[in-house]
Amino acid sequence: xxxxxxxxxxxxxxxxxxxxxxxxxxxxxxxxxxxxxxxxxxxxxxxxxxxxxxxxxxxxxxxxxxxxxxxxxxxxxxxxxxxxxxxxxxxxxxxxxxxxxxxxxxxxxxxxxxxxxxxxxxxxxxxxxxxxxxxxxxxxxxxxxxxxxxxxxxxxxxxxxxxxxxxxxxxxxxxxxxxxxxxxxxxxxxxxxxxxxxxxxxxxxxxxxxxxxxxxxxxxxxxxxxxxxxxxxxxxxxxxxxxxxxxxxxxxxxxxxxxxxxxxxxxxxxxxxxxxxxxxxxxxxxxxxxxxxxxxxxxxxxxx
Amino acid sequence: xxxxxxxxxxxxxxxxxxxxxxxxxxxxxxxxxxxxxxxxxxxxxxxxxxxxxxxxxxxxxxxxxxxxxxxxxxxxxxxxxxxxxxxxxxxxxxxxxxxxxxxxxxxxxxxxxxxxxxxxxxxxxxxxxxxxxxxxxxxxxxxxxxxxxxxxxxxxxxxxxxxxxxxxxxxxxxxxxxxxxxxxxxxxxxxxxxxxxxxxxxxxxxxxxxxxxxxxxxxxxxxxxxxxxxxxxxxxxxxxxxxxxxxxxxxxxxxxxxxxxxxxxxxxxxxxxxxxxxxxxxxxxxxxx
Numbered sequence: 373x374x375x376x377x378x379x380x381x382x383x384x385x386x387x388x389x390x391x392x393x394x395x396x397x398x399x400x401x402x403x404x405x406x407x408x409x410x411x412x413x414x415x416x417x418x419x420x421x422x423x424x425x426x427x428x429x430x431x432x433x434x435x436x437x438x439x440x441x442x443x444x445x446x447x448x449x450x451x452x453x454x455x456x457x458x459x460x461x462x463x464x465x466x467x468x469x470x471x472x473x474x475x476x477x478x479x480x481x482x483x484x485x486x487x488x489x490x491x492x493x494x495x496x497x498x499x500x501x502x503x504x505x506x507x508x509x510x511x512x513x514x515x516x517x518x519x520x521x522x523x524x525x526x527x528x529x530x531x532x533x534x535x536x537x538x539x540x541x542x543x544x545x546x547x548x549x550x551x552x553x554x555x556x557x558x559x560x561x562x563x564x565x566x567x568x569x570x571x572x573x574x575x576x577x578x579x580x581x582x583x584x585x586x587x588x589x590x591x592x593x594x595x596x597x598x599x600x601x602x603x604x605x606x607x608x609x610x611x612x613x614x615x616x617x618x619x620x621x622x623x624x625x626x627x628x629x630x631x632x633x634x635x636x637x638x639x640x641x642x643x644x645x646x647x648x649x650x651x652x653x654x655x656x657x658x659x660x661x662x663x664x665x666x667x668x669x670x671x672x673x674x675x676x
Numbered sequence: 677x678x679x680x681x682x683x684x685x686x687x688x689x690x691x692x693x694x695x696x697x698x699x700x701x702x703x704x705x706x707x708x709x710x711x712x713x714x715x716x717x718x719x720x721x722x723x724x725x726x727x728x729x730x731x732x733x734x735x736x737x738x739x740x741x742x743x744x745x746x747x748x749x750x751x752x753x754x755x756x757x758x759x760x761x762x763x764x765x766x767x768x769x770x771x772x773x774x775x776x777x778x779x780x781x782x783x784x785x786x787x788x789x790x791x792x793x794x795x796x797x798x799x800x801x802x803x804x805x806x807x808x809x810x811x812x813x814x815x816x817x818x819x820x821x822x823x824x825x826x827x828x829x830x831x832x833x834x835x836x837x838x839x840x841x842x843x844x845x846x847x848x849x850x851x852x853x854x855x856x857x858x859x860x861x862x863x864x865x866x867x868x869x870x871x872x873x874x875x876x877x878x879x880x881x882x883x884x885x886x887x888x889x890x891x892x893x894x895x896x897x898x899x900x901x902x903x904x905x906x907x908x909x910x911x912x913x914x915x916x917x918x919x920x921x922x923x924x925x926x927x928x929x930x931x932x933x934x935x936x937x938x939x940x941x942x943x944x945x946x947x948x949x950x951x952x953x954x955x956x957x958x959x960x961x962x963x964x965x
Contacts (some may be wrong), residue, residue, distance in 0.1 A: 417778075421785040524702070529934075608796075
């Protein structure tokens with residue numbers, strides 16, 4: 373017994389130094405391996421991200437090129453003499469700022485309007501009791517099955533019979549609510565106990581005050597997600613504004629920019645500069661709101 | 677007022693629903709039924725129903741080679757777009773699954789296409805694909821007129837759309853990957869599974885709950901593509917990119933055949949409805965993995 377103990381002790385003693393050394397070697401190996409992996413991951417990400425962003429990077433590059441540089445047979449990825457001339461010309465050739473303003477007004481009102489109408493409806497579905505609640509909710513959800521493109525002809529005929537063509541309201545009113553928004557908000561509201569509503573009511577808090585002072589502050593992340601998503605979609609609308617706006621005064625950016633599309637071929641750089649100008653707002657809002665968007669959309673969906 | 681609190685309460689509830697219901701009624705339900713109604717008529721140039729033809733418009737469509745072509749190119753288009761956009765989204769999500777320096781910037785890059793309008797993207801691709809000054813021909817040394825050649829036009833529009841739709845897929849897949857338990861990877865590593873084995877045996881099955889949802893959402897979205905066709909190809913060359921929504925637009929607003937356009941809208945609706953029902957069914961059942 374003792375002998376075995378002794379040898380074991382010796383092995384232990386002997387190995388302490390070796391173990392340390394081994395530890396160090398292994399650590400260094402693991403660290404190197406980890407570094408190589410991180411480096412590989414980083415390299416793969418850089419390659420893929422550049423490919424994904426290539427169309428945008430190329431657009432910026434062309435927008436900065438003098439048009440003479442684009443029309444050569446040489447490979448011209450980057451502008452040799454970058455210029456802001458295209459941006460200036462684009463702003464002069466078409467009333468781009470007017471279009472940007474129109475789009476901001478339209479997308480802004482649609483976003484605020486959707487948040488208001490969807491909060492109201494979701495509140496009714498989550499906290500109030502009334503006849504036909506389930507039927508109405510099913511009807512609202514059923515609207516998600518109707519693609520906007522399938523009703524666009526009838527909608528066009530409707531608004532033109534009202535004399536609404538070429539107005540702000542024709543761009544805004546049809547989009548003032550969304551089944552997805554109602555569903556998202558309701559999902560969040562359902563996670564609150566009904567006693568929240570009842571005690572607020574006992575304290576003399578009216579329904580509207582309850583929505584504004586209690587529900588909205590509690591569902592900031594859902595509202596943020598909705599706002600980013602709705603604004604970007606409204607900013608990027610194409611088919612409806614194409615059909616219902618005719619004059620420059622009411623055109624939104626996406627339709628306005630197609631005006632640059634039809635002018636002569638020499639002005640490609642000018643057109644791309646215009647595209648870059650109108651992409652900037654939607655990308656900025658997306659970058660600022662991305663975290664909010666993910667948090668609001670997926671935390672609600674996963675919990676629900 | 678205290679006599680009938682329940683009635684008041686009920687009226688209040690309807691009051692809160694009123695804005696939504698009104699808009700849905702006027703701009704979704706009414707036009708939905710009107711479209712079905714129009715699809716049974718021949719119309720005048722103002723879009724007024726003039727002559728009842730029953731299923732005549734549908735019969736005309738079902739015997740028209742142009743409509744079959746439109747369905748065929750839409751189908752090919754949808755397959756390329758869905759496979760492409762899901763592959764790009766998945767690649768990005770897998771690359772951003774483990775923490776490393778700069779991960780936020782890369783996530784933003786992969787999600788970014790979702791912020792870009794189809795029309796803006798189409799104009800950028802128009803230059804990329806331009807036969808003489810476009811960067812694609814210059815880089816590859818080819819001399820192909822991409823959007824004017826019926827062989828390539830559809831593929832080009834589809835790749836552009838796949839790129840546009842990939843951003844939201846990245847978000848879906850990232851959320852899906854976040855739900856997979858990290859420890860199964862550690863155990864698999866210990867057992868000596870290669871990263872490729874791990875991807876096929878752990879990652880893909882782990883994503884299956886969100887995979888079906890993403891698939892159906894993508895198919896529906898691809899069916900509704902319009903702006904890129906309008907700007908890049910106008911349905912041509914020939915009718916090689918005449919996707920169904922573009923065909924509806926052309927029939928209604930160039931040929932003033934609102935009845936036929938309405939019939940095509942109804943067919944589009946039926947396709948989307950079936951896909952949506954499939955999605956709800958799958959969601960309800962809960963995909964097992």
